[in-house]
Amino acid sequence: MFVDFILIGGMITMASMILFLIKSTKDFSKKILIGFFLSGFFFFLYYYAFNHNAKILGSVAFLFGNGVGFYLGPFTYFYLRSLYEPKNEIVLKLMVALIPFFLHWILVNVPVALSIPTELFRTYGKGYAVVADYINLGENLFFLSFLYFSFRVMRVMKQKRHQFFSETKRGNLIWYRILLIGLIVIIFLDSLFSVYELIYPPLSWNIGTIIAFLFVILYSLFGYRGIFQSHLKLDFAELNPREKNIHNNHPKKGEVLHPGGSSAMTSSEVLKYTQDLSVLMEKNKIFKNESLRLNDLADQLGITTKKLSELLNHHMNTSFYNLVNDYRVAEVKTKLQSKENSRYNLVGLAFDSGFQSKASFNRVFKEKTGMSPGMYRKKFLST
Template identity: 35%
Template sequence: MTHYFFTVMPLFVVFFWLILFLLDIKKNGVAKRFLTLFLGVALVNYLAHWFYFNNNYSVYRLLDSVWVFTSLAVYPLYYYYIRLLTVDLKLDWKWGWILVPAILLSFFSAVLYLLMSPAELDVFTHEVLYHNREYRAGYPLLVRLQAMRLVLFKVIFAMEVLLTLYFGLRLIRLFNEKVHAFYSNVENREISKIRTLLFFLVLTALISLVSNLVGKHFFSDHPSLLALPSLAHSMALFGISYVGYRQHFSIRDLCKDQQDGECCCSVESESEAMTGMEYDLLFSKLETLFEENQIFKNPELRLNDVAQELGTNRTYLSRLIRHRRDTTFCDFVNDYRVRYAEAVLSSPEHFRLTIDEVAFNSGFSGSSSFYRAFVKKNGIPPGKFRKQV
């Protein structure tokens, strides 16, 4: 009974989240709809897992090639989901090439299965896949080719995991830089729950790599140890689904706010040096806006708003802040907010104000963003700062 529970648990987790995503399919954006496809592929994958670990030999032989495809498709699909959150405004079918390894190896496996005789199928199933019979030397050619396919699968899978992790992290980092360069309030605009998302992405990668290096037959031979990958995969799938379900902000929203879909996705030129009286005057006006007009008190202040006040464009303004203060627009604004909060916290006149009220009066959208920015600048929380002055 325990063995059955752990074989079905990841399947149940995926099925649960897939239903939730499908119920909102019409309301979901392109990224969430694509994540729904990812969960559908994962569902088929874990269904094949279930037949394998419950020793349903005849059915698993039919699903083995499908399992190869779904296993080699999930990480490329997840990478493209990240692209839809951070880079691509719409689906680009040219990216279908990332599924080529999955298609080719699953097709190779299917052809071998069709060519194998009943005796070869029996040898491959019991001596190579399940290892529940003594190993014999001198396997027939088709059995050896299937065994080679298993090795190829592990190599390709490991490469996909590493590439997805590297390029996925890079896309997320670049997207968050764009968000910090445009918004003063990045709460719920960075990739939602970014640390959680990355943790589960890394966790899934490590578990999958270890599982494939060890081999599925190891867990079939040691059913009590099946609880470890089952729990880990279930937690990872739940985390990825939960984060994806609550992720509402994407590159489409950023481009909409900037009112220039092409510009927000392009790389700014660094050819213009920030020198000359024109830029000195522009920076002086910028400081006046923040120090005298205190526009940082607007919690939803955006780069476009400041650029409009200065009569310039956001590209010049963003570059001006980066070159003169070596920081992003978000950190630039928050620096003024924290300085204002420090003055309020140090003033006996405002002693009765709560920390939340200080945060709101300083321009922060919430106490959590205020706390992070204050600790980042001062190394201590605002409550402790108040007690020390």
């Protein structure tokens, strides 16, 4: 009864998320999520049918729910890439990565699914049962390889994040890292169960039900965070270095090439935008906007994010993160030196200077000055 409750709850959750996504979005990353939840629905349906010995239901569930590792591996990886790459650069690569799944579906899922409620491919189905655990181990290895690639993509996103955000909490993908770790744990357990069944006689109950329980938890986590991660999609889209309307990389007269090799900024533009940037920071104090992003600053300057990144990284030898937080720390230090602000606590001064939280303020201030805000205040007051 408890097992049925969990499995039915999982199917209802998957169906609800699928319907929500179908009605609410046309975004490509969300369409990938629909694929995730469809596989989850049939995965849970398979174990429900097994527990109730429902052959027709089990046949349908096996047809669409078996071999999910060949399916989820590429989808896990390309969902992450879809957060910052356009659809036309992902679809073909995703289809190529899904070739093992399509082959498995044709060679295994279709004939074995037909053998469950009918006499068709009955010998084929019995043969599959003999090698199923070996295929499962190969499937898990395939799945793990894409989780590894996902970790690599996350590392690149983390490295580039400082170029686009003034607050490192924005664009945070800790939840996705937890999801990947959870999937690795599930794959490890599933592989362990397969090895067990290769050595010892099968248990009277389906040991894979444990995996189904764990998947209910992970699918729910992934669904909630993935569905409500649209702001991340918009922010990380800026990480894509490709930009349309660039027809050649040859410099014109007066242009300054940066080490990347594709500059479109003249020396006069560099001077103008540097001066305009100083006005925005020193006079308008735009850095006090706690949610300031690279594209916000680019809009204020009237240039593209690509040009602004070039200006900061190659002509000013800094990053967006460092530029904004240098001004914020300088603002806090100025306030600390004012007697009028001596009655205010540090957190209040930090918020007024553009920091989003006490934790980020303490971290950035120590990073920039070599001491905590409290130590700095004491040192200043003692002089």
